Amino acid sequence: MSSEQITLDGNEAVARVAYMLSEVVAIYPITPSTPMGESSDAYAAAGKPNLWGTVPSVYEMQSEGGAAGALHGAMQTGALTTTFTASQGLLLMIPNMYKIAGELTPTVFHIAARSLAAQGLSIFGDHSDVMSVRGTGFAMLAANSVQEAHDLSLVAHAAALESRVPFLHFFDGFRTSHEVNKISVLETETIRAMIDDELVHAHRSRALNPDRPVLRGTAQNPDVYFQARESVNPFYAACPGIVQKAMDRFAGLTGRQYRIFDYVGAPDAERVIVLMGSGGETAAETARFLADQGEKVGVVLVRLYRPFDSAALMAALPSTVRAIAALDRTKEPGSAGEPLFLDIVSAVTESQISPTVIGGRYGLSSKEFTPAMVKAVFDELGKDQPTTRFTIGINDDVSGTSLSYDPSFNIEAGETVRCVFWGLGADGTVGANKSSIKIIGEETDNNAQGYFVYDSKKSGSTTTSHLRFGPHPIHAPYLIGAGEANFVACHQFAFLERVDVLSYARPGGIFLLNTPFGPDQVWGQIPAEVRATIRAKNLRFYIIDAAAVAQSTGMGSRINTVMQTCFFAISGVLPREDAIAAIKDSIKKTYGKRGDTVVARNFMAVDQTLANLYEVAIPAADPSPNGLHMRPTVPDAAPAFVKDVLAPMIAGHGDDLPVSKMPFDGTYPTGTAQWEKRNIALEIPVWDEKICIQCGKCAFVCPHAVIRPKVYPAEALEGAPEGFKSVSARFKELPGQLYTLQVSPEDCTGCTLCVEVCPVKDKTQVGRKAINMAPQPPLRVAESANWDFFLSLPEVDRTQIGLGSIKNSQLLQPLFEFSGACSGCGETPYVKLVSQLYGDRAVIANATGCSSIYGGNLPTTPWSVNKDGRGPTWSNSLFEDNAEFGLGMRLSIDKQEEYARELLPKLADIIGADLVDALLNADQASEAGIAAQRERVDALKVRLDAAPAGPKSPLVKDLLAMIDVLVKRSVWIMGGDGWAYDIGYGGLDHVLASGRNVNILVLDTEVYSNTGGQASKSTPLAAVAKFAAKGKGRPKKDLGLIAMAYGDVYVARIAMGYDDVQTLRAIQEAEAYPGVSLVIAYSHCIAHGIDMTRGLDQQKLAVQSGMWTLYRYNPDLIDQGKPAMVIDSKPPSISPEKYIAGEGRFQMLVHSDPTRSAALMAQAATNNHEHHLRLEQLAKGE
C-alpha cells in the first residue's frame, strides 16, 4: 500500500495515530510530550473524527496523576483511551498504572522519554522515566525514529487490544519527539486493517455496567493476593507473540518490518551492542558501516522491552557473538547495573552461550550519542578485558568510568548535505528551517531531517538549526559535528563576537551572514578570529542585510523569509526559480489564513532578497591593526567557579566539562547572572536627569533589575567616569545627597516597560519622558563603565529610610537580577520586589515553571547576594509539591529556632543573661530590629567561640550550628497558577490551613506559561489557550475567596500596573502577617498574545474592567473591630471588551467565533460585577 510522504516531527507522528484510535484522551502539559496533547486538542476542536467516525473527548486534567485516574475510570467504563506524558508526569501516573495493568485493561500511554529531576531538573531526553515504571505491568515498546514512533503507535494500540496488556509506547524526548523527518504516513485503511473491532467490542463487554454489575478493585488478604497476582502470567507470556504478530501484519500492509528484537550488522558478528531508542539508529548505522569494512560487529535493537522475551533476544543474536555491551540511557545509582544490562545478563545466563556482557550508560539528558561513541564501545568489546561498567560520551575523571572516543570518526554518506543555522529566538530562523525541510522533503526526491537546539533563556536565546538532506533516508539522530557542515548561516551579526559560529563549517563550505554592513565594509567589521577561520577553511562568504530587506518590506524584525530565500539561492538544492515558487507556495500555506497582507509582505521579501545578496570577495589583506576581536565569555573579574564551570556552559562547551567540575549534590553559588553579559537589547533606556522626578517607578517595574536608583553622599562621586550623571537627591530622609539612575547596558533586554511607566512628560515635547530609549551599541562602552562605577557606590542604609513608598523601596538592592525571563516579563518585577524587601533573610521554595527556569536554569542564576554575602537561598523541589516543600522549610526553621531559644538560657552563664534576654525578646518587626538582632547574633558567636571547653561544649556546638535562625527568616513559596490552581492545589490547600508563617506568592499568568500556554483553572472566561482552543467556557477559579474561607489567611490580589503602592503594601503586610499569607499577582505574559511593551497598561485595563479586582483581606483587622476586607480598586468602569482588545488570547476567539466570544464576554461582565458586589459585602463586614 503506497502512502504519502511528508515531513513532520515525532510528536505529531504519534498524536495522529493515538487520536485516531481513542475515544477519551486525558491530557496534561509536560515537556517534551506537550505537543501531542496540543495536537489532539486541536484535532478535536476542528471536529476531526477518530477511526470510528466520532470526535474523541479530549480533556485536560489537573495533573498527570489526574489524567491517569480519569483514564482508569474511562477504561473501566469501556472507552478506548490514551494519554501523553513524560518524566515527572509519568511518575505521577505510577499508582494508577499498577491498577490499570493489574486489571488487564488495554490502553496506550505515549511517552516522550525524558530525564527525571535528581540533582537538577532536565527537560531533555533519556530513559530514566520509562525505566522507573517497568515494574507496573505495562508492556514497553520503544521506537527509535520519527517513522518508527508513527508506526509503533499503531502496533501498540493493536497489540494492547489483543493482549489486554496496557502499553507504554516510548521514544526519545526531543531527539525523536521534536526531530522533523520525512516519513511515510499511515493511510486510514492501514490503521483500519490493523484494528480488530471484535477486540474493541470485547473491551466494551468488560466495562462496568449496572445492567451486568460487577465489582473490580477489591481489597485482598494474605490468603489470595499472591495467587491473584500470578494469575496474569499467561497474558504476559502471550504478549510478545501478539506484538510480533501485529508487527508482521503491519509489515504486510506497509512493507516496513519490525521485530521485537531486531538485529543489524555482520551475520557473523562477534561484538554486539544491545540498546533501544534513538541511539539504536546511530548504533545500527555505525554497525552497518563497520561491518561493510569487514568488522564483525552488530547491534540488537530492543523494541519490546516489557514483557522481556529472553528467548527472542537470544534468537536475535548471531551465534558467533563473543561479547555484548548493553547500553542504558538511564542511571540507577547503587545498582548492580542498569536495567537493560541486568536483563541481558539474565537472558545470557539462562542461555546456552556465554559471551562476555558489559554495561554502559550513555546519552543522559539528550547528551549526544554519536557514531564515534558507538565505535568506542565496539572497540572496548574487542579488548581482552573490557571495562565491565562504563559511561560513554562524557569525561568521568572522578570514577574513571568513561571510555574515550575519537570525535572525528564519521560515517555519514558524502551525498548528505549538512547545514547549520544560528538564529535568535523568535527571529523566525527555526520556522524558516522547518519550512525549508518541508520544501526539500516534499518538493524534491531528497530525504530531509531537521533538529533544533535552544538555549535556556526565554529572551534573547540562541537557536541552532541542524538540517540534513540527501538522496538516502537519514538515520542520524545526533547533531552535525564540528567541521562537518557544508553550509553555515549566521542570522544575527552580534553572535560573531561571542560564539564560534564557524566551528561547524567544513573546509570549502559556505558561510552566509546577515549583516548591516555591505560587501565592501563587512570584512573589516567581523572579528579577527572569524576572518581567520574563513581564510583557513577557504569558505565562500555571502552576506545579506536581512534586517533592511525585512524592514523595507514591512516584515519588521522577522528575517525568516529573507534568510530562507538566501539559503535556497546559494545552496542550489532546487533550481532558483523552482525554489522561489516553492517558498511562495509554502508562504501561502503557512500564512494564507492570516490574511492577504501577510502573504503579500512575505512575497515582497522573497522578491527583494536576491538583489541584496552578495558574495564577498575575500581581501588579500586584513585591516591593520587586526581590528575587532571576539569577547571573552565572562569578564576577567569573574570568580573561579564562574570562569571554570559556568563560562564553558555559557560558551556552549558544557559537554567538555569533566565530572569533577560538577557540584555532586546540585548546589550552585548564587549571584552568577551578573557575569553573563548577554547584550541582547537593541535599544536601552537613557536617563534625562533634568526632568526626572525620582519616583522610582521605572526601577519598580523593571523585570530584569537593570535600571536602578542610588542616593549617596557627594564625596562618593570621586573617580566617576566622565559622563556619569547625578543630580541632587529628593529624599527627605537623605538630605544633601546625590541621586543617580543608572542602566546596565549589557544586561538590559530593551523591554521598554520603564519608559512606559515613567510619569514624566517633557513640557516642550510630550512624547519624551525622563527616560527614553536609544540604540545600545554606541552607548555600550560608556554606560558599562558608568554601571561599574554605580555598583561601587554605597548602598542605602536600610535602617535609615521608611519603606512605605515606591521611591524608597527602590533604593534597596535587588537580589534578583538579569534573569533570562522574557523581555518585559510580568512576573519578575514581583519576585525582584520580594528580593529587595526580604532577600537578605529569605528562604524560597519555587515551584517548577517559568520562575524555576528563569530562576534556576544553568548556567547562571539571577538570585544574588548583597555586599555582606547575604541573599535569598532558593530551591526547587517539584511542580506539584511546592507548598508542602515551603511548609517543610518553615517547620524546619521554626524547630531549629525553638531549639536555639531553648539552648540560650541553658548557656546563659557563657553568653551572659543580658544578651540571652535581648536575643529572646528581640523585636524584629523592622529593618532596624533585624539589624540589631544580627549584631546580637554576631556577639553571641564571639562569646560561644570563646567559650572554654567544658561540660556544656556539646550544647555550644549545637547552638553555633544553627545560630543564624535567631534572625527572623522570611519563607516564600512561589510559583505560577498551574501549580497553585491545579497540580499543587491539594498541597496548597493544606498549607493554607496550617496557620504557619509562610508567604505564598502566586505569579498568576492565567495559563501554563512555561510549557507554552495551556489553560489552567486560572484561565479567564473566553480566553483562548492551548487545551481550550475554543475559548475557555468556565470562569476563572477564585483562589482568593477559597483561601479567605479559612478565616485566618491573609489574602491579597495585586497588579502593579494598576496600583504599585498597593502591590508594595500587600507584600509588606503579607510578610508581616504571622500566619499564612497568599498574594495573587496579576502577571502579564507573552502567552497572552500581547504587545509586551503594553503589559502594564493591560494590567490597568484588567482592573478597570473588573476582570482583576484588587483587594487585601487581613484577618488582623478583625481584632481591631474592622472588616478584614479592603477593596483597593474601583467598581468596573470600562467594559471587558476594552481590556480584551489588546489581548490576543481573547481576540483569537473574536476572530474565529465572534458569536461565542460575545456571549462569553457578556457573561464575564456580569460575573465581574457580581464578584465586585460580593467583595463589597465583605468590605462592609457583611
Add this chain to the structure above:
Amino acid sequence: MIDLSTSYLGMPLKTPIVASASPLSHHPDVIQRLEEAGASAVVMYSLFEEQIIRSSLELDYLLTHGAESFAEALNYLPDHGKYNVGPERYIEQIHELKRKVHIPVIGSLNGVSPGGWIHYARLIEEAGADALELNIYNIPTDPNITGADLEQGYVDLVRNVRAEIKIPLAIKLSPYFSSLPNLAWRLMEAGAQGLVLFNRFYQPDFDLESLEVVPNLQLSTSNDLRLPLRWVALLYGRVPVDLALTSGVHTANDVLKAMMAGAKVAMMASALLKGKPDEVVRAMLMELQTWMTEHEYESITQMQGSMAQRAVAEPSTYERANYMKVLGSYQDAGPTIPDVTLQAGMLYPVD
C-alpha cells in the same frame, strides 16, 4: 395621499430616509425594524481595508511572537487555522442583510491600496450589494502632495472602480476641497452616479491632564446640517449626479431642508444611534407627512431642489457674502472672532 417616494442611484425608494453607514448595520434585526418603520435603504458600515490589514498583521504577530525561542514553549497560542480577519464577515453580513430585508443594501468601502479598492469593490458587488458607496478620505500630511494630486487620485480611483463593477457607485466626500463643484464634476465624469455629502472626520482632542491626544467621537446635531445643506444646494443642477445629504439629519424639518436643497435622500446615523432607531424613523416620517399636508405638498419630488442655489431668489446668500454676514453679526454680539482655521488645522492622520 402624500407621495414620499424618491430615487437614488437609479433605485426607486419609498421614502427619502436612508440609514447611513453606522454600527447599526452590524445588527440585521435593527435594519429589519428600520425597514418596517419606513427607511428606504441602508448603507452598510464601511469595510476598512486598513482594518483588514491591521487585523491580519496582528494575527500574524500573535501567532509568531515569541515562537521558536524556548524549547518548552515553541509557541504560545493554538493556531485555529481559520480566522475572520479578512472581508469574510462583512461579506457574510451583506448576504444576511439581503436575506432579511427588501430595501436596497448599499455597501461602503474605505480602501488604502489601489488593488484593495478594486478587490473589495468586486467582493461587495458579488455579495449582492445593490450599490456601492466609496468612503474616501485621505488626510494629507505630506507637504509635497498638492491638492491637484490628491483630487486626481480620487478621480482615478473612481474611474478604476467604475471599470470593475456594474452596480451603481456613489462617492462620500469630505467638505475640504478648494473647488468642490469641479471635483464633483470630474468624479461624475469618472463614473460616479452619486455624491454623499459629507463625511464626518474623527477629530481628536487633547487631554490636558495626561497630555495625550485622545479620540473624541461626537454624534452630530441638527447644527451640522448647514454645511452639507449649502453644498447640496450649490451642486444641485450644476453637476448631474444624485446627491445624498448626510450629517445633521435629525428631524423631519432636516429632511425637508435636504430635499429642498436638492438631495435625493437624507441619510441618518447619529439620530438613530441616540434613540430607538425604528421609532425615530417612524416619528420623522409622520412628522414629514404632517408638514407636507399642512403645507400642501404632494410629493417629495415636488420639493427636491426647490431651494437650491439656482432656484432661490437670492443665490448669493449661498456664497461668500453669507459667510461675512454671519461673522459680522457674531462680532456685534461681543465675542472675538473665532479662529476659523483651527478646525482644518486640527485634522490628524488616522492611523
